[in-house]
Amino acid sequence: MFEVSGVNEESDIYDEIKASNNKTKTSKLNAETGTLLDQNKILVENGQVEVVASIYEFNSTLTDTIETKNQGIRASNKKSKKPLVQGVKYRVLLFDENDKFLTAIDGSSGGTPPVYNGAFRNTKYKWKAYSFNNSNNILPAIPANPTTANFNINSTNTGGLLFASGEVITSDKVNDNNKVNILFKRQTAIVDIVYSGRGMFDKITSLLGNINLPIYNSGVFNLLTGKYVSYTTPINSHVTNLNQTVSSKGDTIRTHTLYTVNDVQSISNYGVNLTSLTFPTDLNSQLGSRTFSSNLNFNFTKSFKPQLGKRYKIIIDFLTTSRNVTNTGGNVDWAYHNLFYNDLSKVYGFRHYNSNFYEKGISAGGQNSGEYFNWKALKPGFAQPFNVVDPCALVYPAGRWKMPAASEFNTLINIPSNISGTPRKSNAGSPDPVRYVNIVLGTGNFAPYDMFTNGLPLLMLGFRENGSNTISGYNTSSTGTSNLYFWSSTEVDSGNSTYFAISNTSSSGTTMNVRTANAAKTYGMNIRCVRNKNYIYKPNIQ
Structure with a gap:
């Protein structure tokens, strides 16, 4: 008896990054x-x-097993990644060793396997198996004395035709089982x-x-x-x-x-x-x-x-995209937006706009959503372990981005503070309201990301206090101290790492305090990722 029961599904490309032991x-x-x-x-x-x-x-292949038993012939699945659904019809054509047609027997997955009782011991048989991978009866029928034309069938590109062929030699032992692998192949x-x-x-x-x-x-x-x-x-x-x-x-x-x-x-x-x-x-x-x-x-x-x-x-x-900044401080491709993690969708990504329409990242989509990260934490949140993973490397496609080293911030430090010319940086504010440091890299704007600046705006969102969700250093009024803090990937010791910061007291002018310093890894700071120049592109479409 013949029984067909499985099909291998096609493989997809994938790449992923897992966090474990700071690797x-x-x-x-x-x-x-x-x-x-x-x-x-x-x-x-x-x-x-x-x-x-x-x-x-x-x-893409389909793997099954054919065996003889009780001087009959039976096909059964050896290994398949996905079984055929119940009720799928199939047909096996049986020939002797001289290619003389013997019979055609039909079966249905999940049903009682059909049996061919005319098999002899120690005899070679040839077989052809096919299915349209659906529950319809297989047509046309094969006559008892077929011509060559009877073995021609019409197949459509969406018909799902499956086909396999092979040989089996029955055992000389009575009631013995003889197994033969069948490798089915899609005919599309x-x-x-x-x-x-x-x-x-x-x-x-x-x-x-x-x-x-x-x-x-x-x-x-x-x-x-x-x-x-x-x-x-x-x-x-x-x-x-x-x-x-x-x-x-x-x-x-x-x-x-x-x-x-x-x-x-x-x-x-x-x-x-x-x-x-x-x-x-x-x-x-x-x-x-x-x-x-x-x-x-x-x-x-x-x-x-x-x-x-x-x-x-x-x-x-x-x-x-990324924005390139090249000067005596180096050559760095900066992400246009802050890193953001959504704990509901489990997606690491960048904001689409430099805007204060966003919440401050404490509860967006889930408890650990947002953009205030402990140093190299897997997720935002003051209770998250630090020194776990570079979260920039988890942005799709995995490995394309990384946290900037402290030295890479020199490209931003070395941009002159000015109110004209390019490149330049100056204090700014928007009606959102939000204060930001406006780094201008060219003329015009960079729609749709920024309708006002062709550059790299740095939002002044302050920082999250050590051990709580309290946000400090965040000020939307046009005067008074406002701050931005970005983590670098540079580690000082087991408890501290280097960050980049800018402080100012006005949403206009060019007076600002630009610096790098060290802080405990449990402070929550924003992250501005940079392109990993060693990255080799691999898509992930799963």
Whole structure:
């Protein structure tokens, strides 16, 4: 009797960082490694967003076991990652060793396995097994005396055709079990187009464009050879929008899936061209969403031949930008916003705007949400252990960012205090209200992040007291002392580390006290991450 019961799912790319004993660990691609075929890095919206467009290839297989018992033949699962759902129909074609057709027997997963009682001991049999991976009866029937044409079946790209073939020699012992592994293979190639907003720390609420990729919807598959003998005319362009995608990770990932049955024709000069893409932003109700509509063309020139049974992922990964500051103090790429952790979604990210519309980070989304961290704590909060992990390294994609060393703050210290010229830094305030140090790096603005400054505004949010949630040094009035504090990654000793601070007494002018100093690691300070120049990009789409 024959029984088919499992299918391996396709593997995905992943990377992660785990915190343990003050060490960070970045995992590699999983055991079923994806192969990078091509990759492009593009700046869009006048450099406001970095996009990495990649295509990866993965294997996909189905593993089962076939055995003989009581001079009959039975197939059973040996190892599979995902069982077939109950009621999936399958068919096994049995041949003698000279390829003479003997019989076709149908079965259903989860039901009573069908039995072939005509098997002899110590005899070789050949078999072909196939399923459309659904509960419909398998048609057409195979006649008792089939012609070659009877072994041709129509397969669509979404039909889920599974196929396997092999041989089994029955044992010479009576009532013996003979097991043979069956490796099922999907007779489609799957192409996922993955739009990711995880590096923007935002949902994708609208997208529109075209996927330029030749897709063969159907073909004629020959069960004797296990190959397609003909294909329909390909469809070369496919409209992509929100309704044609599947959401994951709280709408930060949208996946549009296509299927093709042609593994003979190479694909070249393909890509994704978007006409618009919208992120709602974390201040949508106050400042609205942001829609990108230019330079959204992600094309590939390295050809590939899609192999049946494999999954391909075209990943369009949108990543937040950084601002470069280069002077005698060094060359550093600064995050445009403070680090923020949301304990409800478990996401490390950056604010979308330099604004005081945000709360002070004590209770946003959960008890340990916010932006006042003990030194190298996993989460904000005065009771969190320090010296655990670099939280910047946990921002997606993991390892792209890091906490700045104390010496890297010299790039900010060395910017002259002035009211004109670039670069410069001066005291400022906004109607939010919030005080900030306005570091101007260029003319104009840096929309949508900042409608007033093309630079690196540093919000003066004070600090969290040692051992409590009390915020000190925070002042929104135009006069009086106001402060900002950023942790560095530089450790002084087991209980103290170096921080960077700026203090002033007015929201105007250029008089300010800029310094680095040391403090106990249990004070809560903001963190302004910098790009890790040793980072090698790896997407995480799980």
